[in-house]
Amino acid sequence: MSETIFALSSGMGKAGIAVWRLSGPASGEILDRLSGGRPRPQARRATHRYLVTPEGALLDDGLVLWFPGPASATGEDMVELHLHGSLAVARALPPILSNLGARAAMPGEFTLRGFHHGKMSLLAVEGLAALLDSETEAQRRQAMRTLSGEGSAQVARWRAHLLRARAVLESAIDFPDEEDIPAQIAEEVRPALVALYGELQTALAEAKDARRLREGIEVAIIGPPNAGKSTLLNALLKEDRALVSSLPGTTRDIVSARLEIGGRVVEILDTAGIREATTDDIERAGVERSRDAAARADLVIACSPAGAPPPAIDTDAQILAVATKADEGRAASDPRLAISVHSGANWDRFLTAFTEAVLALGGGGLFAYERQRLLIGEAATAVERILAADLADPELLAEQVRAIGHTLDALTGKIGTEDILGEIFSAFCIGK
Secondary structure, rough: OOOOOEEOOOOOOEEEEEEEEOOOOHHHHHHHHHHHOOOOOOOOOOOEEEEEEEOOOEEEEEEEEEOOOOOOOOOOOOEEEEEEOOOOHHHHHHHHHHHOOEEEEOHHHHHHHHHHHOOOOOOHHHHHHHHOOOOOOOHHHHHHHHHOHHHHHHHHHHHHHHHHHHHHHHHHOOOOOOOHHHHHHHHHHHHHHHHHHHHHHHHHHHHHHHHHHHOEOOOOOOOOOOOOHHHHHHHOOOOOOOOOOOOOOOOOEEEEEEEOOEEEEEEEEEEOOOOOOOOHHHHHHHHHHHHHHHHHHHHHEEEEEOOOOOOOOOOOOOOEEEEEEEHHOOOOOOOEOOOOOOOOOOOOHHHHHHHHHHOOOOOOOOOOHHHHHHHHHHHHHHHHHHHOOOOOOOHHHHHHHHHHHHHHHHHHHOOOHHHHHHHHHHHOOOOO
């Protein structure tokens, strides 16, 4: 933290404007040197400056901004240089900044410094990471909820339940001779823990949908050979992505594609046809991959030709059953949604059903990262263990409640290990 860092925060390459950031104790002095000794601009006010090299040669002209700490994004002295997006300037500036005492920033180092100086919680950091990775409007809204502090506010509400329980328990420890202590613990501590447990369980249930929204919903098209799976994929993508043939077993490996449906990112998997009787080792391996895809998918489109039995699938995923090749005249007796890509029969109905199934999977929820889900699950398990035990010992209870508080602190980053922080911040781009 004693070093001054710099990075190009806008995209690399030729552009109209390039934004360079500096953070650290030497930022103001470096700005003064680049400005050729001109007075430092007012804080947080964009000011035009001609920038010069240490030898006094003109480098560029642009806008400079001075952010004295701690009122900055990193909590340190910061400078922004809004220069021309010239490749020549981009090559010339880094060695100049290095000679003036700064070093190139590591990925996510600006955000890491802001986190260490209390400018944002670890939940907000993860919300920022999700925002940078967002592809759809729904992902952007989800990320902004966490980045704006909604996740931290939820954790604060959980801690309030713990504080109510701890107040009663600490009082019981301070006055151990009071006769009504066991009744008071049962009357005041248990309701607070029951309320906390219910909210943690709700967050866990919503975390699965939150993860699907952030990472994407996996949809597997499953069925026997020559059931029209690849034709269905191509129709959804509106392009010929998968090879289509009348010969069974054409698809040997999984073909995947991503698209957006109702603001959700969806990864669709076209799988090999499932059949038991095959002597082809490659096809048999493809069948096993198809079964694995069905087992891990969020949604399975189970299809077989109209009039044929539906495929047998071992999965906990939601299933959308369709009868394909309805134009071949065997759909009348099939209870499933009968469709034909070639004739367009019931295609709009299928798209509506498919969209509704996707929207039902990726919805609300704040805690979209596995780290968050594991910590919430750990806290919920600890509360459940307390509620299932005898609540008569206030000292033991107080220690258990404090431990749950530490788990919640790890959620927001008040406590945590450096390896976890390193993993989170290394995923950021340089300059953020």
